[in-house]
Amino acid sequence: MSKNPWGTVAERLDRNRYETDTEQPHILVDQEEAARAGAGPLLARICPAGVYSEQTDGGVGVLYAACLECGTCLAAAPPGVLSWSYPRGGMGVIFREG
Amino acid sequence: MDTTVTAEVDFDVIVAGAGIAGSVTAYRLALHGHSVLLVERGPSPGSKNLSGGVFYCRVMEEAMPGFLLSAPIERRITRNCLSFLSESSFVNLDYADDRLAQSVTAVSVLRAKLDEWLAAQCEEAGVVLMPGVRVDALVTEDGRVTGIRAGGDELRAHVVVAADGVNSLLCRQAGVRGPEPLKHLAVGVKSVIGLPRRVIEERFNLTGDSGAAYAIVGDCTKDLGGGGFLYTNRESLSVGVVLRLDDLARSGESSAELHDRFLTHPVMEAFLRDGELLEYGCHLVAEGGLAMAHDLTRPGLVVVGDAAGLTLNTGFTVRGMDLAAGSALAAAGVVDAALKRGDYSQEALDAYPRELDKIFVGKDMRTFRRAPLFLENPRMYGDYGRLLSDIMYGVYNLDTTPRRHLAAGAGDALKNSPLALLPTIRDALAGVRAL
Ligand SMILES: Cc1cc2nc3c(=O)[nH]c(=O)nc-3n(C[C@H](O)[C@H](O)[C@H](O)COP(=O)(O)OP(=O)(O)OC[C@H]3O[C@@H](n4cnc5c(N)ncnc54)[C@H](O)[C@@H]3O)c2cc1C
Ligand code: SF4
Numbered sequence: 110m111s112k113n114p115w116g117t118v119a120e121r122l123d124r125n126r127y128e129t130d131t132e133q134p135h136i137l138v139d140q141e142e143a144a145r146a147g148a149g150p151l152l153a154r155i156c157p158a159g160v161y162s163e164q165t166d167g168g169v170g171v172l173y174a175a176c177l178e179c180g181t182c183l184a185a186a187p188p189g190v191l192s193w194s195y196p197r198g199g200m201g202v203i204f205r206e207g
Numbered sequence: 208m209d210t211t212v213t214a215e216v217d218f219d220v221i222v223a224g225a226g227i228a229g230s231v232t233a234y235r236l237a238l239h240g241h242s243v244l245l246v247e248r249g250p251s252p253g254s255k256n257l258s259g260g261v262f263y264c265r266v267m268e269e270a271m272p273g274f275l276l277s278a279p280i281e282r283r284i285t286r287n288c289l290s291f292l293s294e295s296s297f298v299n300l301d302y303a304d305d306r307l308a309q310s311v312t313a314v315s316v317l318r319a320k321l322d323e324w325l326a327a328q329c330e331e332a333g334v335v336l337m338p339g340v341r342v343d344a345l346v347t348e349d350g351r352v353t354g355i356r357a358g359g360d361e362l363r364a365h366v367v368v369a370a371d372g373v374n375s376l377l378c379r380q381a382g383v384r385g386p387e388p389l390k391h392l393a394v395g396v397k398s399v400i401g402l403p404r405r406v407i408e409e410r411f412n413l414t415g416d417s418g419a420a421y422a423i424v425g426d427c428t429k430d431l432g433g434g435g436f437l438y439t440n441r442e443s444l445s446v447g448v449v450l451r452l453d454d455l456a457r458s459g460e461s462s463a464e465l466h467d468r469f470l471t472h473p474v475m476e477a478f479l480r481d482g483e484l485l486e487y488g489c490h491l492v493a494e495g496g497l498a499m500a501h502d503l504t505r506p507g508l509v510v511v512g513d514a515a516g517l518t519l520n521t522g523f524t525v526r527g528m529d530l531a532a533g534s535a536l537a538a539a540g541v542v543d544a545a546l547k548r549g550d551y552s553q554e555a556l557d558a559y560p561r562e563l564d565k566i567f568v569g570k571d572m573r574t575f576r577r578a579p580l581f582l583e584n585p586r587m588y589g590d591y592g593r594l595l596s597d598i599m600y601g602v603y604n605l606d607t608t609p610r611r612h613l614a615a616g617a618g619d620a621l622k623n624s625p626l627a628l629l630p631t632i633r634d635a636l637a638g639v640r641a642l
Contacts (some may be wrong), residue, residue: 113467115398115484125486128250155455157396157462157489178255179489180374181394184386185456194376195248198358199339203254206399206443206486207318 118159122175129174130200136160136173136182137192143169146187155181177202218244218335219546221355221364223342223377225252226318228512228531229370230325231270235539237332241546244364245326245334246357248341253322256372257397257490259436260445261420262316263529266567270532271328275311279320281440282418284313286411289523292425292435296596297474299421308417315418315438315445316528317399342371345381345508351551352381352507365551366542367508370535373491375514383510384502389453390583391495391516393433396466397447400482404442410478411439422523425592427469431458432588434522435469437478443485444478446470449492449525451583462489492525493518497576503563504556509538519571521578521642522587526571533568577641586626586634594624 115121138161143149149169152161158177162170178201183193195201222233225247233245249255261284267274286303307313330336346354346361354363371377373392378384402410411419418439427435432451437444448469450462469475493499499516503509511517512531519526541559545551563569581587597620602613610616621628 113471115400115487118463118487121398121484121487124484125488151456154459154461155394155452157394157466159463177489179394180491181392181452181462181489183374184392184491185389185452195341198248198341199250201255202488203250204257204319204486204488205254207253207257207320207322207488 118157119175122158126203126205127174128200128203130196133197134171134173135194135196135201136171136176138169138171139190139192140168142187142189146190148187148190152182152186155185157181216363216365217354218242218362218364220244220366220368220542221246221362222368222370223355224370224372224514225249225326225329225336225338226256226322226370226372226512226531227325227528228514228535229368230322230329231532231535232368232370232511232539232542233334234271234325234329234332235536236542237329237334239539239543241543243334244362245329245336246340246342246355247326247336247338250339251323252326252336252338253319256318256322257395257488258316258318258528259395259397259447259449259525260315260317260438260440261313261524262321263313263524263526265312266529266532266536270536275314279324280314280316282315282413282416283308283311284315284420285417286413286419288419288421290421290423291592291595292423292427292472292474293592293596294426296599298592298595298599313420315420315440317440317445342377345369345377347381350506352505365507365546366556368538368542369508369510369514370512371514373493373513375510378502378510378514383505383508387495387499387516389456390451391493391499391579393449393451393492393494394455394462394489395447395449395492396462396489397445398466398470398487399440399443399445399485400479401443401485402482407439407442407444413439416441424522424588426472428588429458429460429465429468430585430588431455431460431465432583432585434588436525437475444482446475446479449520451494492520493527494520494579496520496579497572498579500572503560504553506553506556507551509542509556509559511535511538517568517572519575519578520582521575522582523642530568530571533566534563537562537566537568575641577637581637581641584634586630590624590626594620594626597623
């Protein structure tokens with residue numbers, strides 16, 4: 110992989126501002142559906158923020174706090190795998206540049 | 208059917224989403240004297256929004272006179288480059304023109320700043336701005352949209368404007384628009400890289416507030432549908448890739464890695480060197496063209512901007528912000544007339560798509576209706592860039608072997624590429640017709 114001089118995705122996201130909704134995650138994965146559809150690798154690959162990861166137990170890890178709210182995963186995930194909404198008002202990523 | 212609504216309303220109009228489309232609609236309707244509520248889920252308008260950043264802003268002189276003088280624009284784009292990138296080469300069609308500085312048709316912008324300013328103009332014009340509030344759903348009664356639901360409360364209006372962007376969950380939940388096919392969507396992954404003003408002006412050959420915009424195809428997407436962009440701001444660069452979702456899903460590639468691969472390409476590295484990362488972000492782009500611009504009205508509802516699928520990618524330019532503003536102008540005119548007559552029926556609001564067809568929004572969507580199909584052609588993203596670079600190599604690599612005419616050299620390059628002549632000619636003709 111090409112080495113980005115500005116660090117890994119996680120390091121770059123550390124510079125972004127977030128107001129994380131700790132009470133209500135805005136992304137939920139139906140693990141059974143995800144396993145059945147083999148959605149883990151797809152989600153891990155297409156999300157620019159690295160929100161999804163393949164866990165050793167075969168499940169899909171979800172770091173919803175890192176989400177940039179683009180909607181790519183929602184558009185591309187097989188039906189039934191994700192329940193995805195925008196975070197509640199005022200929560201989530203806060204772009205300062207855009 | 209009773210088309211005049213007499214029920215109590217909280218506002219004449221409620222606009223969901225304070226992006227360009229929402230703010231311009233709200234602003235125009237407030238100027239017409241209507242009571243307008245503008246609801247935005249971000250803590251401040253613009254905090255959720257991201258674009259590549261070149262705003263073809265002529266329409267704003269009509270939408271908000273004085274825009275160029277007071278809006279927070281970054282640079283006036285006077286140099287446009289269309290570039291083909293291969294692993295080893297960078298072929299540019301570089302168009303610089305002082306006339307562009309005089310006429311100012313394009314400026315670079317950063318949305319967090321621009322959208323905040325637009326919403327401030329709305330407030331000055333009398334719009335009630337409600338930031339930090341997510342609209343949870345449209346409220347419908349007897350097939351008519353009568354208001355919004357947010358945080359357990361319901362607010363009623365004669366007309367609701369869905370300006371909630373490319374995902375438009377509001378239209379989707381209400382069954383107004385279904386999910387789009389993947390080929391109608393692309394994801395933009397972008398970094399904003401801070402650099403001193405002087406360095407930017409030197410690297411891009413600029414003076415004062417003039418700016419450059421590079422649209423890049425070829426190696427930047429590893430042959431996936433899409434491209435790269437590099438735009439100059441006052442003291443930063445907007446740089447990133449746009450990846451068509453159907454190709455991305457199929458390919459086995461990672462969006463973040465493609466972004467990194469582009470930024471670390473030696474050609475890009477030379478532009479970005481020693482810069483400081485200010486922000487890493489992503490956002491979807493509507494790429495379906497005319498095929499995506501459907502279902503723009505329901506009784507009591509109009510859909511504007513990206514929510515209505517109004518974006519055009521011609522390969523040379525990505526245009527969505529100007530179409531957002533244009534659709535807002537058209538919608539505001541029609542909603543104003545509807546409010547004056549007290550008629551919010553489907554028939555009354557269908558004047559809006561007709562209005563769009565009369566102005567540049569509908570006309571350009573129609574003119575470029577073949578662009579999405581043309582840009583689906585995989586040869587656009589790999590082989591043609593390599594072909595072009597081989598032709599240019601033949602022209603400039605004066606290695607003491609005798610030179611041949613350009614046409615003969617091009618013929619050789621074509622022979623050595625996996626491209627066949629006929630499809631190449633067909634693509635060229637299709638391109639001329641589509642773009
Ligand atoms: C990478 C990239 C590059 C681009 N490059 C260009 C370019 O160079 N030039 C150009 O003209 N266009 C470009 N575009 C397209 C352009 O950004 C869009 O067309 C434009 O932003 C559309 O404006 P909009 O107001 O319709 O939608 P948006 O800007 O998306 O605004 C929608 C607003 O609604 C809010 N919202 C959403 N849901 C809710 C809800 N439920 N409740 C309350 N608020 C809500 C959002 O927070 C947001 O503020 C690019 C897009 C991308 C992603
Ligand atoms: S919305 Fe975008 S950033 Fe958020 S998880 Fe999905 S793909 Fe990742």
